[in-house]
Amino acid sequence: MSPESPFVPRGRRGAQRLWLWVMVLTANGGRCVYCDLADAETLEHERPVADQGHDVWWNLLPACDRCNGWKRGRTAAEWVADMKLQLRWPKLRFTKNTLPLATVEGIRARVGRTRAEIRDPDRSRWFEHHYGDRSRPPRRAGIHEVARECGRTLARYPHRPWTTPESPRATGRFCTRRMCCPGSHPDARWETVMVASLDHHRFQVAAFEEGLHPGDLLGNLVRRYLAERGGV
Ligand SMILES: [Zn+2]
Ligand SMILES: [Zn+2]
Incomplete structure (x- = not known):
């Protein structure tokens, strides 16, 4: 995480920074953690603010x-319990509206999984690197559009970029995830290679199997060659 705490005063969900919104809205595949069907639209306090559930990122x-x-104003566990009672005794008013039983029964596992996803420090750092400088659009629809665009970008990666290793010269200021944007590193330089299309295809497959960006695999090969060759 950033040394600067993302904590904001209680109850000011709308004051959270853009990268934090995008980080939370794209968790659980971009779907609501409760119904697992609708697009995520808001940052929900798993433990209500009124019940000591501070408005901090790890509670969202x-x-x-x-x-x-x-x-x-209920915790997820309280709401699940109320919905189960309601589904069992529909004539008694435990809660006004309920989700289907199969959905209700999956909430606990989904909340746990999604919370772990959101609390993953590599993942949150990736979002801060990529969206930390951007200001929050004035309207919530604008934030949703950024989150959707982010989801589309992430779908293009063969792996989640934050799960791939960092470049050995990572400074903390730049995103240096190997499957993401290693070219943003201040010491990175581009080189172009010319290969036959069949070799190009086989090399792409090999890089995918190694879990590396093709450019990083090429960089590794160049470094190995230079080490073997010796000299300056
Ligand atoms: Zn929902
Ligand atoms: Zn990146």
Whole structure:
């Protein structure tokens, strides 16, 4: 995480920075953690702010507006318990609206998985690197558009970029994830190579199997060659 704490005063969800919104909204595949169906639209407090659940990033989960409104001031566990009672005894009023039973039964595991995803320091650092400098659009629809675009960008990677190793010269200021944008490193230089198309294809496959950006694999080969060759 950034040395600068993303903590903001309680109850000011709208004041969270853009990278934090995008980081939370893209967790759980961009879907609401509760119904697992609708697009995530808001940052939901898994533990309500009123119940000592501070408005800090590790208490936030992606939710749709409907589930956020239905859950209201309850913890996820309390809401699940109320919905189960309601589904069992529909005539008694434990809670006004419920999700289907199979969905309700998956909430606990989904919340746990999504919380672990959001608390992953490599993942949050990646979002801060990529979105930390951008200012928050004035409207929530603008934030949703950035989050959707981010989801589309992430779908292009063969691996989640934050799970791949960092370049050995990582400074902390630049994103140096090997499957992401190693070219942003201040010491990075580009080189172009000319190969036959069949070799190019086989090399791309080999890089994928190594879990490396083709450029990084090429860089490794060049370094090995230079080490073997010796001299300056
Ligand atoms: Zn929902
Ligand atoms: Zn990157």
